[in-house]
Structure formats: structure tokens, C-alpha cells
Amino acid sequence: MKIMLSWTVRPEDRDESLKRLNAVDDIAGEGIRVLGHWHNVNLLEGWAVVEADSEAAFAKWMMGWTDLNVNEATPVIDLDELRALTS
Numbered sequence: 476m477k478i479m480l481s482w483t484v485r486p487e488d489r490d491e492s493l494k495r496l497n498a499v500d501d502i503a504g505e506g507i508r509v510l511g512h513w514h515n516v517n518l519l520e521g522w523a524v525v526e527a528d529s530e531a532a533f534a535k536w537m538m539g540w541t542d543l544n545v546n547e548a549t550p551v552i553d554l555d556e557l558r559a560l561t562s
Contacts, residue, residue: 480523482544492543506532
């Protein structure tokens with residue numbers, strides 16, 4: 476399952492969020508593959524597209540960030556998957 480993730484960080488939590496991000500060698504958790512990961516230049520917003528083996532794997536991974544970030548997650552499909560559904 477692919478998930479588009481967006482997040483915001485409160486200014487007072489920015490440094491802790493960056494510290495945590497820099498402390499991990501691989502941002503992906505078990506059962507998670509990060510397909511793309513971006514931040515805006517003020518470092519208070521970000522976006523990622525991830526692939527999760529299960530909802531539980533995604534939820535476990537998110538638990539490591541929900542104390543600092545406000546997250547929105549949307550399941551998505553790519554164009555090839557959409558075409559397969561509609562042809």
C-alpha cells in the first residue's frame with residue numbers, strides 16, 4: 476500500500492524533530508519503504524510517499540513521530556494502478 480504523508484512541525488519542536496531525523500541511519504521502519512521524502516526550506520513542513528507492508532507497520536512507524544509532528548496520511552495509487560482499474 477502506498478501512502479502520501481504530509482506533516483507540519485511546530486516551530487518550538489523543529490530542532491528536536493531534526494535531531495531525531497538525523498539520529499536514524501534509515502528513516503524507513505520495518506515494513507516501510509520511503510519512495511520520496513521532501514521538506515520545505517523553513518523545515519516546518521514535509522512530504523513523503525511511502526510504501527507499507529500493512530496498516531499496522533505504517534501505524535507503528537508513525538508512532539515514532541506523532542509526538543512532534545502533526546501528520547496527514549492518504550492512501551494513494553499510481554497512474555499505472557489507476558489505469559489497470561479503469562481499463
